[in-house]
Amino acid sequence: MSAERLFHVPGEPAELLLRGVHALDPRSGLDAPHDVLVRDGVIAELAAPGSLPAPDGAEVVEGEGLHLFPAFFDPHVHLRTPGQEHKETLATGTAAAAAGGFCGIVAMPNTAPTLDDASGLRSLCAQARQEARVPVGFMPAITRGLAGTELTEMAELRDAGALGFTDDGRPVVAAGMLRRALQYQRLCGGTIALHEEDPTLSGHGVMHEGAVSARLGLTGIPSISESTMVARDSAIAAYEQGRVHFQHLSCVESVEALAAWKAAGARVSGEASPHHLTLTDEAVRSLDSRFKMNPPLRTEADREALIAGLRDGTIECIATDHAPHARHEKEVPFEEAPMGVTGLETAFPVLYTDLVLPGVLPLGLVVERMTAGAALLDLSTPRIAVGEPANLALLDLAGEWEVGARGYASKSANSCFEGRRLRGVVRLTLAAGAVVHRAELPAEVAA
């Protein structure tokens, strides 16, 4: 990974022999048991299972029955720092990432104050070097204060370490403003990531507009509030030959618009979240604020379209949109609650349990899509290959656990999967060559 745009507390380079693990990396064509030797934080050798002797001083992990994946990369999380450290800190957010098997995450700028100037970015990067357990990249705002009226100093921000730019949480409402940002992108580079929502259509909506919102009397957010903006901004990106990434897509029409503009040659990409891939607005019937997020959970047809888009590559990657909120903030009536759910610690187990095990998506594809976010931001992709830095996730796919039963590494507990029994326990995570997470063996994991 391009170190200059990711920041963390450097760990001790791992000396590790993973013996007999089932190594799965679709990009390397790996899908078989191997011995994997990590020396000085780098993948030094891949060999037949049981064939490698343990070098002096190296820790040996007996990995028979366990799966080794390239560690995951999440291009979309909220670390709430600065300003909302009661929800999450750089330390707790990256601990949650490590616990979820991630070796890199990207923090959004809707903090307090907004991350929209170079001095703020420099100090945040410095803080990450002191506190972040896994490498973190930062995407500052496209417009000052996310207000949509003035561009940030994008070139200076890029020099200070910006991975790209986003007004996430809000759309860039004015088409002309997005056009200026894309023109400026030619000067400074950096992917522009967009939260798509036409506020004149979404209004004060709190959930998907449809039969469930009609029943509950909740104001709906129609699918077209997202898809019309995906189409509009794809057209602007194509016109300016700019590069745009669509965040947390949620509906059929958006997937169709993205596919059409890709076919037309626009440099556009998309992400989908584990909750949009596995839940629908039926969950909101409970009026439980844990199911409130933006964009909202939509219908079964929308969920299926996202899965199809992920399968055929229209949607390149999975992103959690990890959005922590304090308990008291969510313990209010649905309409009053803030939007957002946590996701780092449950992302892979949810997709594995709900999509891979029932045969909806192949395991290799899920692993590929959970690592693909890095390349969209010009970062190198985590891989299992000799000479690569150790960015690895070791999982017990047979292991079962209950979400929340043992608490969370995140500072917040607003998971929409709380109480679910999931398959897939992250046993070990290596990020940038160092061990960043090691599961104590939970009692409920079957031996």
Place this chain on the structure above:
Amino acid sequence: MTAPRHLLSIDDLDRAGIERILDRAASFAEVAGREIKKVPALRGRTVVNLFYEASTRTSSSFELAAKRLSADVVSVRAATSSVTKGESLKDTVQTLTAYDPAAIVIRSPHAGAAQLVARWTDAAVVNAGDGKHEHPTQALLDVYTLRRRLGALDGKNIWIVGDVLHSRVARSDILAFARMGAQVTVSGPPTLLPRGIEALGCEVAPTLERLAEADVVYVLRMQNERMDEAYVPSLREYAARYQVNAARLQPHQLLMHPGPVNRGVELSADAIDSPQALIAQQVEAGVVVRMAVLYELLAGSGAGAPLVAEAAAEAVALA
């Protein structure tokens, strides 16, 4: 279905449950005809009315209902201001729970508030209106009023006209009327009919052309702020298309409205004052139906609970 612990939604009641409550309400109506209107059913128990929205008829009728059952009543008018300013709903409920109430009646501008309260207290919770979600006791008193007039709702055609989008009454009524065997049609400006409403079990008619088919015309309140929000261009245009007046109302039709009425907007004066209008009967039904709801939740299901007849006899004895 066993007797529910709370009344949060019409979905908490099946047809038999609705009928049980309405039959009890009818027996309370007999008591209401007496000089001493009190029964001792809830003597020594406390009912808290927690109202986060201005309301005259709902809060007063709940208060009266609890008093006629001899309960001690505490009415709390909580500030409607945001959670950031005042005490949170959870803290308020925990404070009130310290009084060991048998029931908490809650009115809130937010959907699901009653459900949350039910999670935080051991008291029986009655939803007195939560946002645009539900108003189950209004629906029960509407069914009660219609049953008294029509005997049964089976096969009756009921039209609900107006601002369905913002109406909790409409949602509870659609569910309750359908559960009692009626055919429900909702009508109003397309901007005020929520997408997907037919999933509640009703038909949708964007005009009043077929209004003559209705046996009952249930008119909803049209709020002025809907025009500021551009749902309709003007009250004049709304009234021209959707006002229920003597010209549109057929002689065989019954007219209902949850109140308060905007005279000259959704209803004309001649319609309101016509003998077909059941608006006053609806208000009257409010007290006995809410008595029956409180009775059902607090005294109705337990073994050895006093029967209404006994309670009524005691009332006579007290007199």
